Amino acid sequence: MARSTPHDHPLTRGEPLYRRIATELLGELRGGTIPPGERLPGERQLAEHFGVSRETVRQALDLLRRDGLVATDRRGSHATLPGLPVETPDCLTFPVGARAARHGAVARATVTWEPPSPEHAEALGLAPHRPTLVHRYRSATADGRGRRTAVTSFSAVALAEVEELARYRDRADGRAGAQLRRAYDWMRRAGLTLHHRDCITPLPGTTSVRVTRRVHDQYARPLEITDLVVDDQREALVYEFTLPSAG
CATH class of the missing domain: 3.40.1410.10 (Chorismate lyase-like)
Known part of the structure; x- marks a missing residue:
């Protein structure tokens, strides 16, 4: 994520800042910056990225959480957008060297x-x-x-x-x-x-x-x-x- 400043987020009249940040974050998630299921950066990193306070980030995450677009557990917050599941690439098979079952193997x-x-x-x-x-x-x-x-x-x-x-x-x-x-x-x-x-x-x-x-x-x-x-x-x-x- 590239760092931005408050000037990059001009407010629409009457629109709360946290809602604008939620919209911006949602756009980045949909753009694939963070794949579905992956952990989001911490509140401090997001605050620096968007050039806002951690409280504003917290409110934005709460909004996305209420809409079912972000989930939070003991490991942090995760994007839950509909999309392809996070699967292991075929080249990274566990354990290394494991083979697909063959007849008689x-x-x-x-x-x-x-x-x-x-x-x-x-x-x-x-x-x-x-x-x-x-x-x-x-x-x-x-x-x-x-x-x-x-x-x-x-x-x-x-x-x-x-x-x-x-x-x-x-x-x-x-x-x-x-x-x-x-x-x-x-x-x-x-x-x-x-x-x-x-x-x-x-x-x-x-x-x-x-x-x-x-x-x-x-x-x-x-x-x-x-x-x-x-x-x-x-x-x-x-x-x-x-x-x-x-x-």
Whole structure:
């Protein structure tokens, strides 16, 4: 959002300032500045952006809230405009390397509540031996080739912010199947902007490769780390990335 000043918002005679700000904010939301479901900036940021007081912003948000265009929960305010749901892009599949089910293919996923590996604990900022939610994924083709194994550890931030993930703690016994395919969608619906970095490394002396994915949010807080091992390097790993246009 570009910063503006009070002079950018000339009042129509008799129109309250907060109503004009509500109209301006609604226009930006409809224009896609903030996608449906994403968290709005705080009152202070909005006040600076529109060049008005925080009280005026608060009144404008109240007006949009009454009209059902904004909802507020413990994580902040969110746009609730009708539109496409906030979905996870296909290129950001959880866990990294997970494949669509094929005839005869075998895939299994489970979760446990346990201390992660030292490398994962360090990446997530967890104290040594502190337990967290750990997800394990295994898959193979119908002929047993192309095995993939992925281990994901979630951070304390992810479990605190994402209600759907936190629910798994009480049933993380490592026995029952656990499908977290929508994990990234849940994170985005919780108001988290996802940034991920994938590192692909050949494993010496083998035909396997390791893919390490690290995901953090807009505040640089770690959310999860995944280590994927693909046993048959002859099988291609394809990643697609879409960047929004500058306009």
